[in-house]
Amino acid sequence: MLSLILAALFWVVLHLGAAGPLRPALVARLGEGGYRGLFAGLSAVGLIWLVLAYRGAPYVALWPPAPFAVAAVLVFAGFLLLAYSLGPTNPTQVASERLGQGGLQVAGITRITRHPMLWAFTLWALAHLLVNGHVAGLLLFGAILVTALNGMVSIDRKRAASLGAAWDDFARRTSRLPFAAILAGRGELHPGELASWRLGLGVALFVAALWLHGFL
Template sequence: MIQLTAAAAFFVLIHLLISGTRVRDTLVGRIGEGPYMGLFSLLSIAGLTWMIMAYGQVRGDAANDVYWGVGEATRHIQLLLQFVAIFFVVIGLTTPNPTSVKQEGVLQREDAVKGVLRITRHPFLWGVAIWAIGHLIVNGDQAGMTLFGTMLVLSIAGTTSIDAKRRRALGAAWEPFASQTSNIPFAAILAGRQSLKLGELGLLRPLAAIIVYAVLLVGHPHLFGVVALP
C-alpha cells in the first residue's frame, strides 16, 4: 500500500500544487506554454502509470483490507453510473470547449455554449468523477478506495482549478461564458440560466458514447481482469 499511497499523493500534488496554482503561471512565464505542457504531461503520465501499476500489485494482497462487499443491486447501479460517465467523457472530449487545452478561442463563437456545455462546462471531468464514484461502490477495499478516491477528488478539484486558471488568463472574456454555464451538472438549467437542448448533441457523439460503453463492458475482463457485467 505504501507504493500506491505514494503514487496517489504524487499524482494529486502535481495537479493541485503546480497545475492548480499560480506556480503554473510562473513556470509558463519562465519556460513557455509549450515546454510547460510537455513536461507536465510527462509527469502526469508517469504518475498515473505508477498509480495503476501499484494498484495492480496490491489489489490481491492479503493486507488489502475490505470494508464493504458488493451485491447484485450495487452492480446494476454501477452499470448505470458508468453509462452516464462514458456519456460525459466521450461527448465532452468531442465538444469544442474553452475549458479544454488550447480551445480558449471557442469563447469568440456565438454558439460557445452548446450541447453538453449547457449541462456543465466541465463534462469530461464530471464524467471521470462519476466513473470514480461507480468504481468506489463496487471496490470496497483499501486499494480501490485509494485509487478511485484519488481520481474522484482530483476530478472535482480540477473543475474549480480550471475555472480559476481561465479567469486569471482570460479576464473579462471568461465571464459571459461562466455566467451562462455551471460547474455542477444541470445547475445552470435548474437556475433558469440555461436550457436543455438534446438535439445539439447530434447523433454521432451519443452513438460514439454507446459504442465505447459497449466495448468497455465486453472488454473489461480482458483489459482489467474483472468482469463488469453482473
C-alpha cells in the same frame, strides 16, 4: 501498499500543485509548450505507477461493494459525457483559451455542464470506488476523483483570469454541476444540439469497456 500510497500522493500533489499554484512559475521558466509537455509526461508516469501499485496492493476490506448496476449506470453516464466532450468548441478543454476571442458560445453539452470530460472521469472514479470497497480502491479511485473535482475549480479560475468578461458571461449561463444552470433558470436545454452520433459513440465505448473489462 506503501507504493500505492506514494503513487496516490504523487498524483494528487502533481495535479493540485503543478496544475495549480505552481503553474505560473513553471510556465514562466519552461514556456507554455514545455510546461504542458512536462505535465503530460509526469501524469503518464503517475498513472502507470498508480496502476502497477494497485495491482500489487493487498486486499483490505472497508465496506460492502455496491451493486454492479449502480456502477454500470454511473459509468454509462460517464461515457456519454466523454463522447460529447470531444471537440474544439468547449472553452474548458485544454488549449482552448483562444475561444474567448469574440465571445463564448453556449451550445450542446455545455448547456448541461461546462466540464463534461471531468465529470466523465468523476463518475468513472465514483463508480469504481463504490464497487471496490477496499483500501487499494480508495487510494486509486479516490485520487482520481479528487483531482477531477479539483480540476473543475482550477480550470474555472484559470479561464476567468485569461478570458475576463467573456468567461464571466459564459460561466453565468452554464454550470459545473450538470443541469444546475437549467434548473436555476440561467440556461435552456436544446436536445437538438446534441449530435446523435456522439450518443452512439458513448454507447459503443460503454459496450467495448464491458467487453474488455475482464481483460483490462
